[in-house]
Amino acid sequence: MTVSVSPRLLLDDVAVGDELPALDYDVSATTVVLGALATRDWRPMHHDKDFAVYRNGTQDIFLNTPNQAAWFERYLTDWTGPHGRLGRVTFRMKGSVFPGDTMSLRGVVESTEVDEVDCGFVNVAVTLSVAGDTKTTCAARIALPRSADDNPWARSGERWLPSPVRP
Amino acid sequence: MTEAPHGPDALDLIGQEQYHEVGEFPVEQGYIWTSCASVENGNPLFWDPEVAGALTGGPVAPPSMVSVWFRPHHWAPGRTEEALPLQVHFDLKEQLGLPEAVMTDNTIEFHTPVRIGDVLRTHQVLRSVSEEKTTKLGTGRFWVIDVVYANQDGELVAGESYTGFGYRRAEA
Numbered sequence: 001m002t003v004s005v006s007p008r009l010l011l012d013d014v015a016v017g018d019e020l021p022a023l024d025y026d027v028s029a030t031t032v033v034l035g036a037l038a039t040r041d042w043r044p045m046h047h048d049k050d051f052a053v054y055r056n057g058t059q060d061i062f063l064n065t066p067n068q069a070a071w072f073e074r075y076l077t078d079w080t081g082p083h084g085r086l087g088r089v090t091f092r093m094k095g096s097v098f099p100g101d102t103m104s105l106r107g108v109v110e111s112t113e114v115d116e117v118d119c120g121f122v123n124v125a126v127t128l129s130v131a132g133d134t135k136t137t138c139a140a141r142i143a144l145p146r147s148a149d150d151n152p153w154a155r156s157g158e159r160w161l162p163s164p165v166r167p
Numbered sequence: 168m169t170e171a172p173h174g175p176d177a178l179d180l181i182g183q184e185q186y187h188e189v190g191e192f193p194v195e196q197g198y199i200w201t202s203c204a205s206v207e208n209g210n211p212l213f214w215d216p217e218v219a220g221a222l223t224g225g226p227v228a229p230p231s232m233v234s235v236w237f238r239p240h241h242w243a244p245g246r247t248e249e250a251l252p253l254q255v256h257f258d259l260k261e262q263l264g265l266p267e268a269v270m271t272d273n274t275i276e277f278h279t280p281v282r283i284g285d286v287l288r289t290h291q292v293l294r295s296v297s298e299e300k301t302t303k304l305g306t307g308r309f310w311v312i313d314v315v316y317a318n319q320d321g322e323l324v325a326g327e328s329y330t331g332f333g334y335r336r337a338e339a
Binding site: 004005031034035037038039040041042056057065066067069070071072073074077078081082083085086087088089090091092093151153156160162163 | 198201202203204205206207208209210211212217218221222223227229230231232234235238239240241267269270271272273274275276277278279280336
C-alpha cells in the first residue's frame with residue numbers, strides 16, 4: 001500500500017527572520033541520564049554527580065553533546081515535519097545544561113536558498129539557553145520541499161549537497 | 168614555548184587515517200526509539216512505517232544518531248579493554264598529559280540515510296592541535312578531529328568534525 005504524506009512546510013512558506021515555535025523543557029537528572037544512555041555515552045560526568053562535581057569541577061552532571069544534537073534535530077523537525085531533511089549542523093558549546101535548568105530552544109531563519117541542483121534549503125540559527133544565558137548554538141541547514149510533491153529524502157548522490165560549496 | 172613531553176607523537180599523526188572500525192552491531196529500531204524517547208521526538212518518520220515507506224523508502228535512523236552506532240555497549244562478552252569512542256581524543260589527552268577534556272565545537276554533514284540493518288564503518292583523522300591556551304577551564308590545547316562514516320556498501324553517510332579542548336584545571 002502506498003500512502004501519500006503531504007508536506008507540513010514548503011520552502012515558499014518560509015521567510016528570512018521567521019521565528020520557529022519556542023520549546024521550553026525542564027531538565028532533570030533523568031533527562032541527562034536518559035540522554036547519556038540513549039547515546040551510549042558512559043562517561044561518568046553524565047550520570048555520576050560526585051564525579052562531575054569533584055573531578056570535573058562542574059556544578060552537577062550535564063547534558064552530553066550527542067544528546068544535544070538529538071534535541072536540536074527534534075526541535076527542527078517539529079517545525080518542518082517529516083519532509084525536513086537535515087543537511088548540516090554546527091554546534092558550539094559555550095556552557096553546560098544541568099538538572100534543574102529550564103532549557104529554552106529558539107530558532108530564527110537566517111536565509112533560504114535553492115541550490116545548484118534545485119534543492120530547497122533553509123539556514124536556521126538555533127539557540128539553546130538557560131535563564132537567558134546561551135549554552136549551545138546550532139547553525140542548521142535543513143532541506144524543505146519546494147512543492148507538495150517534492151521530497152528532499154528522494155535525493156542522493158550528486159543531487160544531494162548537504163554542505164554548500166564555500167567560495 | 169615549552170615542548171610537551173609527548174607532543175611530537177601526537178602531532179605526527181595529523182592528517183593520517185586512524186582507527187578504522189566497523190560498528191559492533193547493526194543499526195536497530197530499538198535504539199532509534201530509545202533516542203527519540205530521550206528527547207521526546209515524535210517525528211512520524213521514526214514511528215510510523217507508512218510515513219517512512221512514503222518518504223524514505225522504509226525506516227531510517229535520525230541523522231543526529233550517526234555517532235551512536237559506534238559507541239560500544241558498556242560491557243560485551245570477552246572484551247578486556249575499555250573501548251572508547253573518538254579514541255583520537257583520548258589518545259591526545261594521554262599523550263599531551265591533559266587530564267580533563269571537553270568538546271567545544273561539532274559539525275556534522277548528513278549524506279545517505281542510515282537504515283535499520285546497516286553495519287556502519289568509520290575512521291578518524293586528526294586535523295590540527297593548537298599551541299597552549301588558557302581558558303576559564305584551565306590551560307591546555309584545542310584539537311580538531313574528523314570522523315568519516317560509511318555504510319556496508321561504501322556509501323558516505325556522514326562526515327563529522329569535532330573540536331576538543333584538553334586541559335589541566337586552573338589552581339583554585
